[in-house]
Amino acid sequence: MTATAPSQAELAILKHLWTAGPQSAREVQDQIAAPTGWSYSTTRTLLARMTEKGLVERQGVHGLSVFKARVEKVTLMGRLIRDFAANVLDMDGPLPATTFANSRLFSDEEAEALTRLLETSGEDDSGDRS
Incomplete structure (x- = not known):
């Protein structure tokens, strides 16, 4: 596991990715905006931070960045x-x-x-x- 445990916000994104599978930042945003109230930039910032922490993996798929949970x-x-x-x-x-x-x-x-x-x-x- 990563050295740093996920924050509550990061855990919300992980829960979504575990259920939905790999998604673009926009797809993640579309699904979690209502319950979280986050803007798209907040979601992007969290995904970037989670990538740095090793919680998610960013992959290029047809020219689009797709994120998937890296932790089980x-x-x-x-x-x-x-x-x-x-x-x-x-x-x-x-x-x-x-x-x-x-x-x-x-x-x-x-x-x-x-x-x-x-x-x-x-x-x-x-x-x-x-």
Whole structure:
């Protein structure tokens, strides 16, 4: 995983890209403008920052910049959940993940993968799709 965790704004874009797949900045903007209230320039700035941080990858497709999530959803969420448990709740060790089984963010398979990840010590936090 990247050294820096995503901000709430960056996480909103990642959630969108995980659902929609690779998209141009305009396509991202069209989908997240209403819930976020962001201007197109804000979305572009966030995508540029996320590219620098290694959270998204920019690719040229038919002369258009297309962005895709570079971090894997389950791995990143597992890390964020473990970080929260350790740093906010002072918990360590395996975590019960049944709470996340009904999350709209995860498919059944992803919820199962997250459960397996959180029930282990979490040695692999790479999160990169290399």
